[in-house]
Amino acid sequence: MLPDKQFLIDLAHTKMPFGKYKDRYLIDLPEYYLTWYHNKGFPKGKLGDMLAQVYEIKINGLEGMIRNIRELS
Template sequence: MELGLDKQHLIALAHYRMPFGKYKGRYLVNLPEPYLVWFNQKGFPTRRLGEMLRSMHEIKVNGLETLILKIQKEFPVNKP
């Protein structure tokens, strides 16, 4: 399966936080896998959030969370 993820998308994904709900403020990589599986079954939200959750679901299902954690460390967010 080809994910088609580029470098900038992976960096953005590594730093994307859940904007609402019980897990508001958590990095998507820190969401429980069953939560992402639920979204996969019920349908992902539209737009960027849905794209990010779908990508994170694929990453977690394939056991690649360490890749995202490494990206978080190597490419920190620059805040003004």
């Protein structure tokens, strides 16, 4: 299932709320960090959904799409 438009806009503007990468946009998190979460299990809730989507976006080389959304919205 594809995420809806508002989810992608929210994802483009969401920053990591804790940890080593606190205050970094989710799309700017390093791929190894997202892979670690993918292997460990993403957190429950909206943040986990967003991290899982960012993981998929990054492994498919689509980060530019999210950065463009952030710039345009």
